[in-house]
Amino acid sequence: MSNVEIVSAVADVYKWIDQTMAGKSPDCKGCGNCCDFKRYDHRLYITSVELEYFKHFMADRLRPMTDGICPYRNDNKCTVHTHRFAGCRIFNCRGTENIQADISEQAIEKLKAICQTHDTPYTYTELSKALRNCV
DSSP states (O other), X not given: OOHHHXXXXXXXXXXXXXXXXXXXXXXXXXXXXXXBHHHHTOOOEEEHXXXXXXXXXXXXXXXXXXXXXXXXEETTEETTGGGOOHHHHHOOTTSOHHHHHHHHHHHHHHHXXXXXXXXXXXXXXXXXXXXXXXX
């Protein structure tokens, strides 16, 4: 199992998500509301290979989520936008729920396939727990 191969495969999934989402949902206005999970009443789950991807690029910036707000939100902006998770790429508070759900399911299948290809355990973990376990 090569970490570089996993990172590259996850990057391909993220590129697919970005291309698939283009034109299917209104553009994100960058309000940062979705980063306040507690206030927006939702949770972000990430896969094990997404966490590997994130750690690859953000190893020196890993921090726990302590208050229900993504620790990478600053002044209502995402400070890790380039390396954000699949859920962050798909969800748009002004978007269509059915389209987002369909693309999420497809993305999860692609991420599971990466785990299978690289003999890596698949996990789907809530962001605060995932970050807490890797900090």
